[in-house]
Amino acid sequence: MIRWIWAFLDRPAQRFDDCATFWSTVTATQLSARRGANDEFLTLMPEPALFAEAGVKMQAVTGLGGVHLDLDVDDIPAAVRAALDLDAELVANHPDYAVLRSPGGQMFCLTPSGRPKGTPAPAVRAPDGRMSRLDRVCLDIGPTDYDAEAGFWKSLTGWEFRHGRSPEFAWLRPAEQLPVHLSLRRLGEDRPASAHVDVSAGDIDATAAWHQSLGATLVRRHEHSIVLSDPGDARYCVIARDPNGI
Template structure:
């Protein structure tokens, strides 16, 4: 399988869909595409330059979350490869297929439609630069090694260790806006559930970016030397990280 493009899908419950789209549109500096789908439940967050890599979905059940869309030439062939590596099929919708990784993370295989222009980071007032450019998969410790093996073999992308032992990144494709980070969960009390995901923002000024997000109703949850964990207005967690917004490193 060749990964042509990656999209992070934000799944919002219907009762907070409007407010959540407003928040994520604002902090990403995007506009919102016209709705699509049988029930007008899908939309893209359109960047000022480049092809969309952030999309939103209104859901009827559950708290929502973040899932990954992998755009490829032949989703059905890619599905066979994923199943052989330990994934499970959740639903075959014909045009796209929903699967779970060995650790239970939900992802979709969808047809590539020519997406190729990487988004550019935005310079905000005060000279802070930022972009939402990374999906971090949070993996229970007992399934971490198997999950890392699955994603490296399935994508064909080698790993790049980070400064902390619980973090492993897949090598970033310079032609694709979104990168993938794999994180081993440190809280053993949450190790009995499936892998989940959150979004990471790269910025040259974490402090300025945190303040900007707080103006839109987010709150800082926990601060670390190189990133701050945030909660959006309805409590969805994400991170603002000190990384190069242009390269993701």
């Protein structure tokens, strides 16, 4: 059973500070102390007065970066065996966590559950009063791999699977209150699976404009979403969805 899920934003080391400032601002969080052998990790911490638990971490990496998932579980060896039985690949097995790759190529980690988690952070109020929340990781999957990859994540999480209003989208929603849900997007071309984050917003135009004022760049507009890139050139989406609906 997945006790908690983390959206892990991997960002280029040379732009990491700008990315950390950007994501801290748009999620109304504080940057934790840096940790790791090279001070490469940090957590976006909700304001203490909210009595809420963090759900987003960041890592400075070489190369372009991206997004991966950390899944907190009670028994890491058992979870690794279950993932391998579902055709995942073990990339690294550390004493206190494991790094794996899904059948389609998406990296994720199995991490110790630790202390019980509480309530996810609430939606964020922008300076103009509009609400938004980073609440999903979208898995981008090529058409050839889609059925196998979707089946893998359905089985691994045990979450409810639902089709979206567009045929290329589906959702995985946990029964428990967790900070991040998953969506699955069927791409129009084959390539290894990857991921990006989605920000739910009541007003996508206002939220996108706020993000652009903080250093994001507009990529394209759709009817119900806006694609942006952050200061590290990583793409993400602002989605027309109730940010209080997690």
